[in-house]
Amino acid sequence: MILDGSIKAEAALADYAITIDDVRRAAEIIKGQVLRTPLVPSPRLSQLTGASVFVKHENMQPTGSFKERGAVSKLESLTAEERKRGVIAMSAGNHAQAVAYHARRLGIPSTIVMPENVPLVKAENTRSYGARVILFGETLYESADRARQIAADEQLVFVHPYDDPKVMAGQGTIAIEMLEDQPDLDQIVVPIGGGGLISGIAVAAKAIRPGIEIVGVEAALYPSFQNAIAHEDRPIGGATLAEGIAVKAVGQLPLPIVRDLVSEIILVEEPLIERAVNAYATFQRTMAEGAGAAGLAAMLAQPEHFKGKRVGLVLCGGNIDARILASVMVRELERDDRIASFRITTNDRPGLxxxxxxxxxxxGANILEVSHGRLFLDVPAKGVSIDITIETRDREHTLEVFRALAADGLAPQRIDSRCLSETAY
Structure with missing residues (x-):
C-alpha cells in the first residue's frame, strides 16, 4: 500500500506526539543503559534481495529486542513518588521483559499482566527479572483492561508498549544510530505492530535525512494500519509466526505519523516470514523472531521496490523458540527441495x-530417515514399501536422484507435506 504523500513532513512535524528533539533527549537518557547495537552490512542478504542491505541488530539487546529503548526512556521520566509506587504493563513477551529488566535495575517495582496462554518460558523470563507476573485473559486486550484496573486500584504508572510519547521517542533512537553509522541510507524498513517503533524512527529519520523513505511492514494476517489508513476492512486475526506485530488496534499517537511519514506499508504472508527467519539464520548467522524478520520478508515480497537501494533493516527482536526456529529451517529446506521424501513399492527381496x-x-544423497512397511493392505503380500527421506544439495540434485531411481525401475513416488503425491519420478 502506498500512502498519501501530499502532506509535507516538515510542516506536519509539530503536530505529532514527538519531535526530533524528544528523540535526541531520549538518546541522551538511554546512553549507557541500553546497548548501542551495530549496523552491519550483509553481503549475503544483499545478494539475495538485489539491494545493499545493512542490518540493525536490536536482537543483541540483553532482553533480545528494541523494547528496552522505550522502556528506559519511560522509566527514567518517572518522579521519585511514581518510582516508589511502581509500574505496570501488559505484554505477551518483549515489552514485558524489557520493562521488568530495567525496572529492577532502576529499583522500581514492576507488575506485568500477560495473557493466560503466553508461553511459559516468556512468563518465567519476566519473573526472573523480578516482576510480579499476573496471567489474565485469553487476549492481550483482556490483559490490558486488567492492567489498567490494577493500575487504578494500586496507583501504579501504566507503561504502554507503543501509545506513549516517551516510549515512541526511545524507539526512535534507532534511527539516529543508523544514520550516524550509514548516513546515505535510501530506505529504512520497519516492522509495524502498534506503531511505536516505526513512528519514532520516522520522525527522527525524516528530520535528519528528509529524502529517506520509511517502509512499514505488517503481517498479512494483522493489517491493522493498512485498514486504518486506507479505510479498508481486511480481516484481522490468526496464528502468525510474527506474534510480536500481531496487533489488532493501532496506536492513536503513532497513527498520524505513520499516515504522513511512511511511504508504503507492505503486507507479508507467513511463508515469506518463515523464509526471512531462515535467511537471517543461514546468511546473517543471527536469530530473528518472526516480527524481527518481517522487514526482510517485505524485501523478498517486493524486490523491485528495493533493488539497487541502500536499505537499512531493523532486526527488532530475536526471541524465537529454538524448536520453532528448527522447524522453520527444516520447512525451508523442504520448500527448496533440499529435503525430500519418497516411497518405493516393489517386491520384497533380500538386500533391497x-x-x-x-x-x-x-x-550423493544423504539418508535422513527410512521406514519399512510390509503390512499395508495397498502393498502386495510379497511386496514391500520403503519410505525414505533424503537431503540433497539443491532442487536439481533432488530431481537427478529421482530420475536415476526411476531409470533403475524403482518408480519413486514423492511424499509431500500433505500426502503421497500422484507423481512418480
Missing amino acids: LGRVASRLGGL
Whole structure:
C-alpha cells in the first residue's frame, strides 16, 4: 500500500506526539543503559534481495529486542513518588521483559499482566527479572483492561508498549544510530505492530535525512494500519509466526505519523516470514523472531521496490523458540527441495534396502530417515514399501536422484507435506 504523500513532513512535524528533539533527549537518557547495537552490512542478504542491505541488530539487546529503548526512556521520566509506587504493563513477551529488566535495575517495582496462554518460558523470563507476573485473559486486550484496573486500584504508572510519547521517542533512537553509522541510507524498513517503533524512527529519520523513505511492514494476517489508513476492512486475526506485530488496534499517537511519514506499508504472508527467519539464520548467522524478520520478508515480497537501494533493516527482536526456529529451517529446506521424501513399492527381496541405500550414496544423497512397511493392505503380500527421506544439495540434485531411481525401475513416488503425491519420478 502506498500512502498519501501530499502532506509535507516538515510542516506536519509539530503536530505529532514527538519531535526530533524528544528523540535526541531520549538518546541522551538511554546512553549507557541500553546497548548501542551495530549496523552491519550483509553481503549475503544483499545478494539475495538485489539491494545493499545493512542490518540493525536490536536482537543483541540483553532482553533480545528494541523494547528496552522505550522502556528506559519511560522509566527514567518517572518522579521519585511514581518510582516508589511502581509500574505496570501488559505484554505477551518483549515489552514485558524489557520493562521488568530495567525496572529492577532502576529499583522500581514492576507488575506485568500477560495473557493466560503466553508461553511459559516468556512468563518465567519476566519473573526472573523480578516482576510480579499476573496471567489474565485469553487476549492481550483482556490483559490490558486488567492492567489498567490494577493500575487504578494500586496507583501504579501504566507503561504502554507503543501509545506513549516517551516510549515512541526511545524507539526512535534507532534511527539516529543508523544514520550516524550509514548516513546515505535510501530506505529504512520497519516492522509495524502498534506503531511505536516505526513512528519514532520516522520522525527522527525524516528530520535528519528528509529524502529517506520509511517502509512499514505488517503481517498479512494483522493489517491493522493498512485498514486504518486506507479505510479498508481486511480481516484481522490468526496464528502468525510474527506474534510480536500481531496487533489488532493501532496506536492513536503513532497513527498520524505513520499516515504522513511512511511511504508504503507492505503486507507479508507467513511463508515469506518463515523464509526471512531462515535467511537471517543461514546468511546473517543471527536469530530473528518472526516480527524481527518481517522487514526482510517485505524485501523478498517486493524486490523491485528495493533493488539497487541502500536499505537499512531493523532486526527488532530475536526471541524465537529454538524448536520453532528448527522447524522453520527444516520447512525451508523442504520448500527448496533440499529435503525430500519418497516411497518405493516393489517386491520384497533380500538386500533391497542395502542396494537402495548404496545407490543413494552413490548419487550423493544423504539418508535422513527410512521406514519399512510390509503390512499395508495397498502393498502386495510379497511386496514391500520403503519410505525414505533424503537431503540433497539443491532442487536439481533432488530431481537427478529421482530420475536415476526411476531409470533403475524403482518408480519413486514423492511424499509431500500433505500426502503421497500422484507423481512418480
